[in-house]
Amino acid sequence: MSRWISILWLAFLFSIPLWMIDLYVLHILINTGIFVIAAMSLNLLLGYTGQLSLGHVAFFGIGAYVSALVSLGFDLELTDTYTFVFDAKPVWIAFLSGIIAAGLFGWLIGRVAFKVRGAYFVIVTISFAEVVRLVSLNWIDLTEGPMALNNIQPFTLGIPNLWEMTLYQKIPNYYLVLVVAIVCYILIRRLVHSRIGRAMIGLRENEPLATSVGVNVTHYLVIATVISAAMAGAAGGLYTHYFRIIDPDIFLFIYTVTMVIMVVSGGKGTLAGPIVGGIIFGLLPEILREFAAPEMQWIIYGIAMILIVFFLPDGIVPALKNWWKNHRSKRTDSAEMDAGT
Amino acid sequence: MKTVKSDMSEVLLNVENIAISFGGLVAISDLSFNVYKGEIVSLIGPNGAGKTTAFNIITGFLKPNSGSITYRDKSLTGLAAHQVAKYGVVRTFQKTSVFDGNTVIENIMMGLHLNGRCKVWEVLLGLPRVSIENTRLEERALEILDLVGLSNRASDMASDLAYGELRLLEVAIALAAEPALLLLDEPASGMNPSETASFMKTVSKIRDEGTTILLVEHDMRMVMGISDRVVVLNQGEIIASGTPKEIQNNPKVIHAYLGYGDEDA
Ligand SMILES: Nc1ncnc2c1ncn2[C@@H]1O[C@H](COP(=O)(O)OP(=O)(O)OP(=O)(O)O)[C@@H](O)[C@H]1O
Ligand SMILES: [Mg+2]
Numbered sequence: 001m002s003r004w005i006s007i008l009w010l011a012f013l014f015s016i017p018l019w020m021i022d023l024y025v026l027h028i029l030i031n032t033g034i035f036v037i038a039a040m041s042l043n044l045l046l047g048y049t050g051q052l053s054l055g056h057v058a059f060f061g062i063g064a065y066v067s068a069l070v071s072l073g074f075d076l077e078l079t080d081t082y083t084f085v086f087d088a089k090p091v092w093i094a095f096l097s098g099i100i101a102a103g104l105f106g107w108l109i110g111r112v113a114f115k116v117r118g119a120y121f122v123i124v125t126i127s128f129a130e131v132v133r134l135v136s137l138n139w140i141d142l143t144e145g146p147m148a149l150n151n152i153q154p155f156t157l158g159i160p161n162l163w164e165m166t167l168y169q170k171i172p173n174y175y176l177v178l179v180v181a182i183v184c185y186i187l188i189r190r191l192v193h194s195r196i197g198r199a200m201i202g203l204r205e206n207e208p209l210a211t212s213v214g215v216n217v218t219h220y221l222v223i224a225t226v227i228s229a230a231m232a233g234a235a236g237g238l239y240t241h242y243f244r245i246i247d248p249d250i251f252l253f254i255y256t257v258t259m260v261i262m263v264v265s266g267g268k269g270t271l272a273g274p275i276v277g278g279i280i281f282g283l284l285p286e287i288l289r290e291f292a293a294p295e296m297q298w299i300i301y302g303i304a305m306i307l308i309v310f311f312l313p314d315g316i317v318p319a320l321k322n323w324w325k326n327h328r329s330k331r332t333d334s335a336e337m338d339a340g341t
Numbered sequence: 342m343k344t345v346k347s348d349m350s351e352v353l354l355n356v357e358n359i360a361i362s363f364g365g366l367v368a369i370s371d372l373s374f375n376v377y378k379g380e381i382v383s384l385i386g387p388n389g390a391g392k393t394t395a396f397n398i399i400t401g402f403l404k405p406n407s408g409s410i411t412y413r414d415k416s417l418t419g420l421a422a423h424q425v426a427k428y429g430v431v432r433t434f435q436k437t438s439v440f441d442g443n444t445v446i447e448n449i450m451m452g453l454h455l456n457g458r459c460k461v462w463e464v465l466l467g468l469p470r471v472s473i474e475n476t477r478l479e480e481r482a483l484e485i486l487d488l489v490g491l492s493n494r495a496s497d498m499a500s501d502l503a504y505g506e507l508r509l510l511e512v513a514i515a516l517a518a519e520p521a522l523l524l525l526d527e528p529a530s531g532m533n534p535s536e537t538a539s540f541m542k543t544v545s546k547i548r549d550e551g552t553t554i555l556l557v558e559h560d561m562r563m564v565m566g567i568s569d570r571v572v573v574l575n576q577g578e579i580i581a582s583g584t585p586k587e588i589q590n591n592p593k594v595i596h597a598y599l600g601y602g603d604e605d606a
Contacts, residue, residue: 186467187465190464190465190467190471191461191464191465193475194459194464194471194475195450195453195454195457195459195464195474195475195478196459196461196464198447198450198451198454199451199454201440201443201451202440202451202454205440205441205442205443206438206439206440206441208402208422208434208438209434209438209439209440209514210440210451210454211402211421211422211423211426212400212402212422212426212431212432212433212434212515212518213426213431213451213452213454213455213514213515213517213518214423214426214427214431214454214455214518215423215451215454216421216423217423223461227461227465
């Protein structure tokens with residue numbers, strides 16, 4: 001049953017570029033897809049381990065900046081006489097570097113932050129994002145600061161020097177984002193259905209009990225943070241090479257908030273939650289832009305958020321699951337009654 | 342089923358001179374006792390005697406101010422709780438403690454954490470051994486549910502269980518961690534007499550399969566019916582220890598329980 005739903009969904013998603021001729025719509029979908037990946041990565045931490053990282057955009061931004069810089073190359077005047085020159089690398093290597101860099105920072109933050117938990121974790125992650133933003137703003141030699149990094153190469157596909165295709169167009173970029181999203185989804189699903197994921201869920205549900213059966217809490221929180229950060233870094237890399245320009249605004253707090261809203265409204269700790277929430281809150285602003293004044297857009301956005309959180313506190317996906325379960329049990333109940341009479 | 346009888350020659354757990362105080366309150370002043378391999382030992386005493394605190398210290402949830410805990414010649418003093426579990430010393434909690442938002446079988450699977458071996462990268466790559474291991478753990482979980490008599494509830498949510506069933510689930514989760522020494526903190530509280538009677542059988546069965554048991558319990562019928570030895574704690578000190586019969590007739594114990602002054606005890 002759920003297998004068929006997944007297949008239908010995939011078929012639908014893969015078919016979109018075949019019949020959707022409006023490139024602007026594809027652009028919105030690509031942008032939304034990137035945010036869905038970021039939301040999925042946040043869900044691993046927020047939804048499955050229960051740790052609220054309010055600096056999640058830092059990992060996204062680190063992935064974006066590192067990927068951009070590695071693909072552009074850069075030089076740093078370290079002393080008056082010595083300049084460190086880093087040659088431009090192919091985009092795929094840059095993309096991987098961004099993922100690894102984000103993962104490393106995830107490890108670092110995990111090690112530091114999980115000594116202090118709860119509210120302190122929230123504060124450490126917010127501060128971290130702010131520090132990274134200030135670095136990107138002020139280290140002008142490296143990041144160009146507010147002038148932004150421009151002319152970032154798009155992704156290329158194929159074998160170097162033999163046949164290569166540069167992904168300038170919307171359609172290949174759409175498929176690229178879709179494939180990365182699917183890979184992230186599969187990885188997260190494998191994880192949460194394994195003993196590793198069970199350890200994470202266990203420490204969310206009842207930390208002393210999880211500890212008493214041998215779960216090393218810090219270890220699993222760090223694993224979750226590293227994977228979550230690396231995936232956010234991948235989303236950042238996709239963003240960089242699609243938009244081909246980034247500036248320090250990528251680290252703004254509002255993006256973390258957007259990710260949290262996507263996860264919470266869709267249903268934290270569910271696989272489909274961040275996808276549903278990500279699609280709704282990724283598309284909503286774009287749809288609203290068509291027919292509402294800017295102030296109205298934000299008001300409607302806010303109202304939608306409040307309604308969802310108020311009426312479906314666990315998020316949309318758990319609410320739908322519950323509804324479906326009740327619906328089914330009601331049907332079987334009445335079937336039994338029919339059989340009885 | 343092989344039967345392991347209490348063998349008074351092998352000390353499994355040695356608690357020596359532990360003391361702990363919270364602020365000005367001395368919870369345990371000086372506590373020493375042994376648990377021998379294969380026996381069921383009960384630690385009893387009035388409310389506030391320090392029984393749960395002793396459990397917390399043995400299993401690494403609290404650090405004692407002084408004293409040492411030795412398990413099979415290895416020191417447990419100062420180890421973190423998850424490390425103590427790795428050695429095979431597992432406890433349950435006095436307040437009902439399960440993974441509420443999960444099904445009964447998932448609860449046991451979480452308890453089986455140490456039984457699994459798969460690494461993160463193996464999981465991410467989706468190697469076949471990951472799903473093989475998952476199946477194995479699931480089968481093991483069903484066996485454990487069978488042992489405590491919860492098989493018929495496997496796919497129900499833990500939060501839907503009746504109180505007596507919840508208490509069984511807690512024991513089952515601890516069993517999943519494959520303890521050589523199992524510490525049960527008032528496992529029968531809240532059970533009705535017939536549930537307690539069948540729970541006593543379960544505990545004996547667990548012991549017969551090779552798990553040594555340290556029990557804290559207020560239900561005297563259970564304590565006297567099941568224990569090989571009883572240790573009585575009052576105000577952070579041991580006031581008596583011996584077989585259930587000896588304890589029942591010990592005037593100090595009777596005084597402690599009836600609440601006479603400590604001086605004449
Ligand atoms: N974390 C703590 N902080 C402060 N005081 C504590 C703490 N834990 C226990 N105590 C105190 O230590 C004393 C012993 O408590 P403990 O819970 O070990 O008693 P107990 O023998 O398990 O009692 P009961 O039969 O009621 O469960 C009590 O006075 C209790 O209030
Ligand atoms: Mg107690």
